[in-house]
Ligand SMILES: Nc1ncnc2c1ncn2[C@@H]1O[C@H](COP(=O)(O)OP(=O)(O)OP(=O)(O)O)[C@@H](O)[C@H]1O
């Protein structure tokens with residue numbers, strides 16, 4: 001069990017800054033997900049926490065102890081890499097017991113812990129098998145088992161499900177969460193997959209270009225993104241971004257596109273730009289005969305219980321989501337409205353969300 005605190009962490013390679021002034025706290029037992037596109041600095045952050053990389057500046061605390069310059073082996077952390085390596089000359093049981101042998105744990109205890117971990121991961125029946133012949137799913141379990149068996153204070157996982165196919169990934173996501181509930185070790189999990197992050201995290205830390213943009217609970221990140229980047233990165237299909245007339249005044253609760261009025265949550269600041277960007281998630285667009293946005297459906301895509309439909313409107317092409325039971329015909333004319341309380345405005349100059357009633361009473 002461990003609390004982790006990162007203070008102003010930086011990593012510079014030659015003249016390239018891979019991690020820029022990162023600060024965050026992770027509570028004991030939390031499942032904390034670092035999310036961001038390729039190259040944004042996720043692995044570098046994780047490697048510094050693990051003790052595999054020395055920070056250029058900043059500090060790392062585990063349970064209030066400064067571990068910034070401690071070796072990896074002194075930090076009681078287990079690491080699962082995306083490209084995990086198993087000892088191919090050993091069978092599954094020996095792969096699992098190896099970390100404990102290195103710690104000089106007694107044979108009887110090793111045996112018990114191997115069985116315990118094998119049970120959790122449901123690999124009891126393959127303990128005697130060579131790892132060479134295993135499916136990638138089983139190999140992944142063995143790699144996880146080897147990290148789990150140490151009962152570390154902290155788990156660091158760098159895209160541990162990256163190599164798996166979609167169906168197995170789904171299954172392993174659920175298993176990892178169950179596992180986390182059972183053992184409750186503080187976990188930092190890295191992924192570039194926003195769906196994985198949304199479904200697993202207690203809190204998500206979104207990074208881009210070496211910087212942390214926002215940290216929050218999955219639903220807060222989804223509903224109250226503080227930048228256009230976060231708004232666009234989280235959610236699939238992507239949020240619709242519509243350019244509206246600018247020059248907004250504090251207290252106003254509508255925006256315009258030419259003469260078309262869209263009601264929005266009351267805004268709390270002035271905006272002096274010519275334009276403003278309106279963000280609308282697909283599920284917050286509905287077909288509504290009392291609406292004021294007319295358009296033509298130019299595509300319908302069924303996704304089981306939901307359907308996506310694309311509508312050409314005077315605001316541009318919009319992607320909307322509805323229940324499959326709604327009868328939406330390709331080529332038909334429709335009238336739309338937006339769910340007012342969900343709408344977000346972004347300042348086009350710095351891509352930051354404009355403060356409004358939506359963000360009231362929240363820490364984001
Ligand atoms: N040893 C190194 N020397 C120079 N540059 C490095 C080194 N390690 C990482 N970088 C650079 O730092 C940046 C961040 O890399 P990092 O591996 O942390 O990204 P990431 O977010 O984990 O990306 P991915 O999702 O692709 O794994 C990248 O541009 C990378 O090229």
Ligand SMILES: [Mg+2]
Nearest residue numbers: 042043044158
């Ligand atoms: Mg990486």
